[in-house]
Amino acid sequence: MGLIEDEVNEVSRLCCNVIPNSKLITCMTSLIRVDINQTNSRQLTVCLRFPDEYPKNKLLTEFKSRSMSITFLERFTKVCDDKAVEFVGKPQVMGLLKFVDTYLRENPLCIVTEEIFNVKKLLSVTSGDLKLRQKSSSILLTAKGGPFYISAKFHVPEQYPVERIQWDDCDCNLPQALVRFVNGQAKEIARQCVEAPLKKLKTNPEFQPKPSLERTFRFIIAAMKGFPEELCPSCEKLALPSTSQAVVETDADDNFLIRMFCGHIYHQGCLKKFMSEPPFPPGGKICPAKRKHPRSDRNHCGARKQSVSDKSELCQQRVTHDKWGLNDVKSAEAKWAHQQARVRELEEVIDFLQ
Numbered sequence: 001m002g003l004i005e006d007e008v009n010e011v012s013r014l015c016c017n018v019i020p021n022s023k024l025i026t027c028m029t030s031l032i033r034v035d036i037n038q039t040n041s042r043q044l045t046v047c048l049r050f051p052d053e054y055p056k057n058k059l060l061t062e063f064k065s066r067s068m069s070i071t072f073l074e075r076f077t078k079v080c081d082d083k084a085v086e087f088v089g090k091p092q093v094m095g096l097l098k099f100v101d102t103y104l105r106e107n108p109l110c111i112v113t114e115e116i117f118n119v120k121k122l123l124s125v126t127s128g129d130l131k132l133r134q135k136s137s138s139i140l141l142t143a144k145g146g147p148f149y150i151s152a153k154f155h156v157p158e159q160y161p162v163e164r165i166q167w168d169d170c171d172c173n174l175p176q177a178l179v180r181f182v183n184g185q186a187k188e189i190a191r192q193c194v195e196a197p198l199k200k201l202k203t204n205p206e207f208q209p210k211p212s213l214e215r216t217f218r219f220i221i222a223a224m225k226g227f228p229e230e231l232c233p234s235c236e237k238l239a240l241p242s243t244s245q246a247v248v249e250t251d252a253d254d255n256f257l258i259r260m261f262c263g264h265i266y267h268q269g270c271l272k273k274f275m276s277e278p279p280f281p282p283g284g285k286i287c288p289a290k291r292k293h294p295r296s297d298r299n300h301c302g303a304r305k306q307s308v309s310d311k312s313e314l315c316q317q318r319v320t321h322d323k324w325g326l327n328d329v330k331s332a333e334a335k336w337a338h339q340q341a342r343v344r345e346l347e348e349v350i351d352f353l354q
């Protein structure tokens with residue numbers, strides 16, 4: 001008899017041939033249920049019901065997915081609802097299924113909808129910009145802090161989140177030392193999302209890869225926001241200059257910046273002075289910064305969580321850097337003693353001459 005029965009028969013005949021990687025789970029006049037499996041992360045179950053007075057009215061559509069976010073499913077339901085208007089008055093099921101399949105294929109970033117949504121929310125209170133490139137499955141992030149910016153194109157691979165987001169170069173007007181830090185640390189964060197730590201692998205073999213996009217972007221955005229406000233712990237003036245043109249890239253300059261293991265950024269001249277003058281504590285020089293750095297290397301190495309007694313505001317980490325090892329402190333101490341001896345000698349000479 002009915003138009004609906006004819007359509008159900010046609011769907012059961014055509015569905016799997018017309019829509020690649022689809023599986024017809026239920027095909028009845030009360031419900032049509034189709035699984036679409038494009039990739040591990042682009043998996044969707046489409047549930048369709050025929051409304052009263054079909055096909056004058058739109059099909060009732062519902063989506064379920066284990067891999068895709070609620071945010072995406074809610075938005076996508078609206079998109080499909082709008083699209084369904086075009087099919088009113090004729091058989092709708094195959095048209096709608098084809099639309100769903102094509103949409104997922106042409107919008108590969110749909111698997112990061114929720115993360116993009118959260119990053120956009122964050123960018124609305126800091127400064128920066130996101131541009132989506134669905135065709136190449138990539139996202140252009142620009143994060144800003146004062147006169148400084150970083151901008152890079154991040155690719156979301158088909159096997160995301162099992163594989164991490166990827167990027168090559170970034171465009172950035174910070175001093176090179178800071179560009180290297182942001183880029184390197186961001187890569188490390190993304191890597192840790194998908195690779196189990198070697199130690200943990202033995203005790204906990206059930207490592208689950210985590211989505212890397214939002215975590216990585218949050219780090220970059222926070223770092224960029226923080227840089228222009230950071231003080232050199234030694235002179236307590238802003239570490240970065242007030243314009244990007246004034247950035248110093250020659251490491252002979254006193255205003256050349258050095259980022260220490262504790263996360264704080266020193267002017268090279270201030271650091272040299274600080275390292276070469278007393279006191280010389282036995283364990284090495286301690287960073288005098290008034291607060292702990294939120295992006296210290298220690299935090300990111302996961303070396304140890306801060307204990308309750310460790311919550312003091314001061315940095316108090318040993319000042320270490322490839323350029324300024326413990327030996328430098330010892331030789332600085334010796335140099336200082338030598339200089340002081342010279343000063344005393346000179347004073348004696350002056351005394352003698354008077």
Ligand SMILES: [Zn+2]
Nearest residue numbers: 232235267270
């Ligand atoms: Zn300084």
Ligand SMILES: [Zn+2]
Nearest residue numbers: 262264287315
């Ligand atoms: Zn410090």
